[in-house]
Amino acid sequence: MAFLVYAKNAKYIKILKSLLLKENCLVFDTEFPEAVITMKDPQKFIPQEIKKHFHIEIVDDFKKFLKGFNSLVEVVTPSAGFKAGDTVKFVKGQYEGLVGIVKTVNKQNLEVEIAVWGRIVKDVVEYDEVEKIVSVF
DSSP: EEEEEEEESHHHHHHHHHHHHHTTEEEEEETTTEEEEEEOOOOSOOOOOGGGGGEEEESSSSHHHTSSSSSSSGGGEOOOOTTTEEEEESSSSSTOOOOOOOEESSSSSSEEEEEEEEEEEEEHHHEGGGGEEEOOO
8 A cells, every 4th residue: 555645835745755754654756746655654644733735645556556657767756865775776877777785875975885797896976876776565
């Protein structure tokens, strides 16, 4: 089960997203800044004074919901909230197509370990070179 959350203003989604992430809830950004998808019921995390700004739709069958799209990427955008231990896929640069693990996060870049030709390589990359791989199911 998933929950599609809309808000009248993107600032409310940012508030909700930070509240959900503090509770270790899985939150997916969407192509629309006024909407997110979460796998946990967000009702109990929304403060009463801002509940009126949200509309929540329950998606009983998440796989069926996604059938109308060519891929999950059409609905969900990669999260920029990287942390140590996250698995990332390189989308551009010299490691494009490879997968790595974030070791440290800085304001400007990430230090990532990548398996290249059987060796572990550490490199510093820009945020836009990678996207977080998130397990949905």
